[in-house]
Amino acid sequence: MDELSGLRVADRKHIGLAEMLKGGVIMDVTNAEQARIAEKAGAAAVMALERVPADIRREGGVARMAAVAKIKEIQETVTIPVMAKARIGHFVEAQILESLAVDFIDESEVLTPADEHYHIDKFAFTVPFVCGARDLGEALRRIGEGAAMIRTKGEAGSGNIVEAVRHMRAVVGGVRRLTTLGAEELMTEAKNLGAPYELVRWIARHGKLPVPNFSAGGVATPADAALMMQLGAEAVFVGSGIFKSKDPAARAEAIVQATTHFRDPKVLAEVSARIDRQENSAMAGIETSKLAKDELLQTRGW
Amino acid sequence: MTDPLRIGVLALQGDFALHARALARCGVEPVEVRKPAQLADVDGLVIPGGESTTLLHLLSTWEFVPALERFHAEGRPVFGTCAGLILLAREVTSPAQSSLALIDLAVERNAYGRQRESFEARGEAVLGGRRVPVEMVFIRAPRIRRVGPGVEVLARRDDEPVMARQGSVLVATFHPELTADVTVHAHFCEMVRRAREGRAAAGGPGDAGHERAELDPAARGGAA
Numbered sequence: 004m005d006e007l008s009g010l011r012v013a014d015r016k017h018i019g020l021a022e023m024l025k026g027g028v029i030m031d032v033t034n035a036e037q038a039r040i041a042e043k044a045g046a047a048a049v050m051a052l053e054r055v056p057a058d059i060r061r062e063g064g065v066a067r068m069a070a071v072a073k074i075k076e077i078q079e080t081v082t083i084p085v086m087a088k089a090r091i092g093h094f095v096e097a098q099i100l101e102s103l104a105v106d107f108i109d110e111s112e113v114l115t116p117a118d119e120h121y122h123i124d125k126f127a128f129t130v131p132f133v134c135g136a137r138d139l140g141e142a143l144r145r146i147g148e149g150a151a152m153i154r155t156k157g158e159a160g161s162g163n164i165v166e167a168v169r170h171m172r173a174v175v176g177g178v179r180r181l182t183t184l185g186a187e188e189l190m191t192e193a194k195n196l197g198a199p200y201e202l203v204r205w206i207a208r209h210g211k212l213p214v215p216n217f218s219a220g221g222v223a224t225p226a227d228a229a230l231m232m233q234l235g236a237e238a239v240f241v242g243s244g245i246f247k248s249k250d251p252a253a254r255a256e257a258i259v260q261a262t263t264h265f266r267d268p269k270v271l272a273e274v275s276a277r278i279d280r281q282e283n284s285a286m287a288g289i290e291t292s293k294l295a296k297d298e299l300l301q302t303r304g305w
Numbered sequence: 306m307t308d309p310l311r312i313g314v315l316a317l318q319g320d321f322a323l324h325a326r327a328l329a330r331c332g333v334e335p336v337e338v339r340k341p342a343q344l345a346d347v348d349g350l351v352i353p354g355g356e357s358t359t360l361l362h363l364l365s366t367w368e369f370v371p372a373l374e375r376f377h378a379e380g381r382p383v384f385g386t387c388a389g390l391i392l393l394a395r396e397v398t399s400p401a402q403s404s405l406a407l408i409d410l411a412v413e414r415n416a417y418g419r420q421r422e423s424f425e426a427r428g429e430a431v432l433g434g435r436r437v438p439v440e441m442v443f444i445r446a447p448r449i450r451r452v453g454p455g456v457e458v459l460a461r462r463d464d465e466p467v468m469a470r471q472g473s474v475l476v477a478t479f480h481p482e483l484t485a486d487v488t489v490h491a492h493f494c495e496m497v498r499r500a501r502e503g504r505a506a507a508g509g510p511g512d513a514g515h516e517r518a519e520l521d522p523a524a525r526g527g528a529a
Contacts, residue, residue, distance in 0.1 A: 006485075016423040019444045019483045022320040023354045023388070045362035047318055047355070082400065082414060083356050084445065106420040106445070129421050263317050263363055264339060 010205055012213050013151035017131030020084070020106065021152035021215040024048055024238050028228065028259050031055050031242040034073065035080040044255035047238065048084040048106070051077045056113045056160030056300065057243035057286065066114040068096040074103055091304050092118025101130050110134050112303035113159045122304065125149030135219065137170045137301055139177030143198035146214055153212060156301040157220020160243045162288030166301060167221040167231060174216060175235040181207040220301070223285045225261030225274050232265035247286040253278050310497055313338040313347035317363040319355020319388060323482040327490040341372035349382040349497035352389030354444065354480050357414065360388055361402060370405065377407050382473040382500050384493045390476040391447055408474040409453025416448035430460035430468055432492045440486050441467065441479035449478060473500055
């Protein structure tokens with residue numbers, strides 16, 4: 004991380020917390036009981052929210068920051084970091100989450116955006132932010148605003164990994180491409196990406212994002228988690244995939260094992276077998292290509 | 306003894322890649338360790354920062370505990386930062402949880418508070434009899450609340466111990482791996498080098514291949 008000196012990015016201690024979460028699973032939870040199950044299964048952190056994405060998708064309506072009492076209840080239940088979501092651009096929800104001493108704020112497309120033009124100025128806060136991205140340009144805009152961690156968006160609440168794969172490939176491929184460009188090409192590339200030039204130049208030199216890059220949106224099985232890790236994710240967020248399945252505790256545990264041993268097919272087979280006993284135990288999932296444009300969560304934010 | 310040192314980094318969860326990079330900068334070959342059998346091939350081990358509850362869960366699933374106890378008994382050095390320290394300490398509070406108990410310290414988890422209270426500091430350590438400046442990054446860090454009689458405090462911040470050593474076990478509440486400064490890692494590499502020379506001179510059991518193979522727990526399939 005020392006190579007970050009001179010670059011305007013999130014504080015080292017905040018990027019450092021993201022580093023500590025690597026190789027781990029961050030699980031969506033809506034109450035203390037789920038948080039307890041997640042921690043016991045080996046979650047590296049939990050994400051407190053009002054409804055999991057699959058329910059938000061089904062029930063509709065405006066999705067907002069979780070209730071303060073719920074967040075406090077979850078904070079009091081577990082010792083692992085507690086994250087919570089704020090709406091895109093809703094810096095007052097973020098201020099409230101900061102005052103609750105949430106460990107990471109997710110400025111999330113899963114909630115209904117509060118601002119159609121501007122994301123939150125994340126440098127103005129004393130707690131770190133994670134933001135979603137579908138490609139390298141979006142990732143760099145968020146890092147430029149102060150995000151200490153990027154998670155590729157995928158399609159939350161879909162139980163379908165295809166969008167997560169698309170976004171991870173776009174980011175990883177975008178980074179690789181920058182390393183092949185000549186110095187004179189970088190300014191034009193920054194313009195085309197809509198990304199800060201200094202970050203583009205830094206990536207061209209270092210061949211990676213300046214903050215950790217995690218995966219989200221569609222992980223439903225241990226194999227999904229390991230797939231994202233092999234594609235370059237450094238940790239995995241699991242939303243609806245755990246508590247919308249028929250076997251949350253066992254599935255959570257299996258996904259934790261799969262994320263650690265993501266290159267070991269024998270282990271992956273073993274942990275998959277433990278949850279395959281029950282037929283159709285994974286969440287049903289959605290064919291994302293059949294979703295109407297306005298049903299997509301990933302297109303929120305820019 | 307021309308073999309390069311090989312130092313393992315426990316790669317179950319946490320910032321193991323940063324430790325591996327710091328070790329590589331010290332001229333040592335880092336090895337990611339995900340299974341107990343891999344301990345047979347390394348001269349020392351780093352237990353990184355991460356979430357101690359997650360690490361504890363994965364350690365017990367994969368039956369790492371007896372293998373680590375044996376690794377330590379053979380005199381192979383172990384270095385733990387933050388969560389790694391929590392796993393190595395004799396006593397853990399806030400809340401109480403089990404640990405390897407390889408260093409006689411009591412630590413309190415998340416003792417400065419949540420992430421908002423994380424901070425950086427500049428301090429001094431005494432390494433190999435020399436006072437050296439050390440950059441310290443504390444992230445949801447634990448605090449050392451009791452130091453056993455056999456433990457040497459190597460660094461303090463505001464009079465509180467933040468780095469300590471007992472025999473072949475080195476611990477820090479902060480994260481030297483987040484900085485460009487490899488002073489602490491270089492010190493650990495030196496501990497590992499001396500321990501290896503000591504084992505070679507004694508012709509001890511440490512380097513016998515057939516004994517190392519026994520570290521592999523037979524019943525892995527039944528784990529969990």
